[in-house]
Amino acid sequence: MSEPPLPAWPASAAALPDLDDAALVRLAARDERAFEALVTRHAPAVHRLAASMVGPGAADDVVQDVFISVHRGLRGFRGEASFSTWLHRIALNACTRALRARPSVPLDEAPEPHSPHDPARTGEQAQLRARLAAALQTLPPEQREALTLREIAGLDYAEIASVTGAELGTVKSRINRGRAALRTWLTRAGITP
Structure with missing residues (x-):
């Protein structure tokens, strides 16, 4: 061809x-x-x-x-x-x-860009991002990778399977388990997911 x-x-x-x-x-x-x-x-x-x-x-x-x-x-x-x-x-x-x-x-110690508009809100968002980054680091690498590709990169499940070389069912499982683990971690940290 x-x-x-x-x-x-x-x-x-x-x-x-x-x-x-x-x-x-x-x-x-x-x-x-x-x-x-x-x-x-x-x-x-x-x-x-x-x-x-x-x-x-x-x-x-x-x-x-x-x-x-x-x-x-x-x-x-x-x-x-x-x-x-x-x-x-x-x-x-x-x-x-x-x-x-x-x-x-x-990851959670990286400085965040400052916004001149609302310093209080910027601080809250930076704190939330830091907690989310810390929560992501608690996940096994395969779950973190799949969840990041889905939620941050916006790839669909088939694209994630292609990128990672994992089966489609495995990708779905990793994402579901990662979401559940993040939900548990965030709830324990006092954040309502």
Whole structure:
């Protein structure tokens, strides 16, 4: 089976956001603007995923590592899975490496950005995020990974199964068990889930 033909190069870089991921991936092999369009499209989601797993303080470094890895591996990307699935797997691997490299840095101690609008609410939200981060760290890695992909990255169960290599039923079970464990932990911490 032959690879689909490369799309015609858009007359301007402004047309790049209109292309789907598959077309951008094929174009990125010959032009950095297409790669930049992929980064622009996916960096916010990768950052949310990284911040939830390694903390906001380390998320920027993880995102940089992810897109360096993507850039290096793009020519070898075969398209057997969607680009998003491949990207999330790379992001999870980068998060795991970051957690192993700095196991003594708790997620809940990372500084939160300050909001000039409502300092009291910002403090409450930071405290809640810190508790949620601490609760997530109590989960087994497989549950934390599946739950983060579902709740933070917004992937559906089949996509999570593809990213993690687990069976669909296993993914559902991990998410359900993770949610139950989080609910119990948060209730014990005095937070109504």
